[in-house]
Amino acid sequence: MSNKKKIVIIGAGPAGLSLAYYLLCNKKNNISVTVIEKEDAVGGLATGFEHKGLIFDFGSHRLHPTTKEHLLNDIRGILGDDLLDRPRDGRMFLLERFVKFPPQLTDFMFHLPLSFFLGIVGDMLSKPFRRKMKNPRTFSDVLLYGLGKTICTHFYFPYAKKLWGLAPDELSAIQAQRRVSANNIGKIIMKVLSVIPIFRKKGAGRFFYPRKGFCQIFDGFAEKIKAMGGRILLSHELKSIDPGEKVIVAKQDITIPYDLAFSTIPIPDFIGACKGKKPDAVLQACKNVKYRGMLFCYLILNTQQFTRFDAHYFPQENVLFSRLSEPKNYSASTLPEGITGLCAEIPCEVGGTLWKEKPDKIASLVIHSLRQVGLPVDGLVAESFLKRTAFAYPSYDLDFEQRIETIETYLDTLIDIVFLGRQALFVHDNTHHTIEMGYCAADCLSHQGEWDKEKWNSYRKEFKEHVVED
Ligand SMILES: Cc1cc2nc3c(=O)[nH]c(=O)nc-3n(C[C@H](O)[C@H](O)[C@H](O)COP(=O)(O)OP(=O)(O)OC[C@H]3O[C@@H](n4cnc5c(N)ncnc54)[C@H](O)[C@@H]3O)c2cc1C
Known part of the structure; x- marks a missing residue:
């Protein structure tokens, strides 16, 4: 009987796969790694498929140039020349016409109505006179102060309603702080000025994209995981997890014992599958997580x-x-x-x-x-x-923080189960953030297979600084 530490990862999206990959790269003699995934393919939201020879993603997916260098090097190592460095070429529909996205100075000045340009200039000039709230509560509090009325009315407010289904004053301020990378006039100006080389940040206006579709990154991770002895069980949805017995049951009625489990799946699905009595407040909070x-x-x-x-x-x-x-x-x-x-x-x-x-x-x-x-x-x-x-x-409504805190306090009592990734941490993060979470989680497991909770908690604090890129 092997005395390797048994690691089970729930979900084969970017977070789960990068965790499995980095664990195996660094600790492969001391652990066994099994990933269970409910779908019949890897990649999670970042997955893709082929149809009539055309390659599709689930919506638009790009690897942002803000991806940390060591992650990028690993991805390059897996994909080689297939990782393309491409110029962005997008447009947005604003005031009944198309302008570049992200916007350029010339668009503001010449391609949009003069009233819009004057509105933006007015919003810039009036910023020092706007009242700064100590603790902004809503999405609109943050953006009206940071950007002024013009761009909010024409872009951010309707877009927010469309994306998240809530009005700007029903959405939490955190949604604006984390999800809107240009949430004040200064950042917008820097974006607009980035057409001028001296203002351009490294990689601005570019993105990385794999030749065979975004999921080529994760198919590549999966191949490496298997080559290093890891198991990926597709079509194995989590049915139950018993934190007392340390056993997972997956859809095909397969029972998988674990020493340490990692969950990357949506919070309600995990809690629904988790055995044992849960406090009513947790069940209620879970019901209202959207x-x-x-x-x-x-x-x-x-x-x-x-x-x-x-x-x-x-x-x-x-x-x-x-x-x-x-x-x-x-x-x-x-x-x-x-x-x-x-x-x-x-x-x-x-x-x-x-x-x-x-x-x-x-x-x-x-x-x-x-x-x-x-x-x-x-x-x-x-x-x-x-x-x-x-x-x-x-969806970050005004009460989401309280709900998540209630749930996380409960999840924290579950020994030897760790939560990471976009769904399990209820964050908007990009793919490169969730890959980084996988690497950080792997870093918290010692060569002897001990989990360093303190180190993980300090990584969790760093994750709160992530700002989402479009
Ligand atoms: C429309 C759209 C566009 C995006 N565009 C970009 C972009 O351009 N650039 C970028 O960096 N990011 C983008 N993102 C974000 C990116 O897709 C996510 O950050 C990333 O996929 C999150 O990875 P994850 O592993 O944390 O979660 P997920 O990708 O959600 O993976 C979770 C995995 O768990 C599995 N699972 C769920 N329930 C169970 C269960 N009960 N049992 C077993 N397995 C289960 C799922 O099937 C999935 O494979 C976009 C997201 C969306 C929705």
Whole structure:
């Protein structure tokens, strides 16, 4: 009988896979690693698929240039020349016209109505006279103070409502602090000025993208994990976890004992599967934790390229989708010839009207919205299909912090179970943040297999500083 420490990781998304990979790279003689995943493929939200030779992601996915160098080096090591360094080429629909995204100085000055430009200038000049709240409570408190009315009214407020389903004064201030990277005029100015080389941060205006789709990173991690002796059990949804007996039961009725378990799955799903009595306050908090769902409507078009842009952003409430991407443009692929694909991201309430709508109806609504914004696909659509996720974004309403604290206090009592990643920590973090979480978690396990909780808690504090990139 092997006396290796048995590590079980729940979820084969970026957090779970990077944890398994880094553990095996560094401690492979002392541990055994099993990853269980409910889907039949790895990658979580960052997964992808092929259809008619076209490669698709779940919405627009790019690896941001702010990815830490050591993570990037590992990803480069796995993908080699397949990790492309690409220029961003996106547009947003603002005031009935398209402008560059992220915005450029010339757009503000020449391509948008003069009243908008003057409004922004007025908001800049009046900033010193705006009252700064000591403890801003809402999304609108933070952004109205930081940015002023003009950009909030035309972009951030409608976009927030669309993405998270709540009005700006129903959303927590933390949503603005963590999720809006340019949340004050100074940061906006730096973004706008980044067209000028001396103001440009390293990597600004660029992104990394794997030649065969975003999930190539995670397929690569998975291959390495298996080559180092790790197990990845696909289609093995967590059914139950018994923290007393230290046993996990996965969907195929397979029983997996563990010494240390890591969960990267949504909090309600974990708590639902966890054996033992839970305090009523925890169950109540768990019931009220909200994740925003998303529909992905894919259109296959009979044309080589639809537009030259990688993504289009739509803050308007009357346009069905928040973003439209053309995956071929992410990797600059010309293949397959004669067709291209689009992916429309439609944030929605899980179980709501849109969520239940038939795929054909959703496709016709997407086509209608495309016509509305001047991007008609009439006569080009060869096929459409729909995919969905119930866990696209955590929704930070005004009480979310209290709820999460109640839940985390309970989870903290579960010995030898650690929580990481976007779903388990209820954060908006990017892929590179969640990969980093996996590496940090691996760093907290000693070569003798002891878990260093103090070190993990200090990493958790660092994670709170993550600011999400678009
Ligand atoms: C529309 C959209 C666009 C995005 N674009 C970008 C981008 O451009 N750049 C970027 O850096 N980030 C982007 N992100 C964020 C990125 O997708 C996430 O940060 C990343 O996928 C989080 O990884 P994770 O492992 O923490 O969670 P997840 O990816 O959610 O992985 C969790 C895994 O757990 C599995 N699981 C769930 N329940 C169970 C269960 N009961 N049993 C077993 N397994 C289970 C899931 O199937 C999944 O594989 C985007 C996200 C969305 C929604």
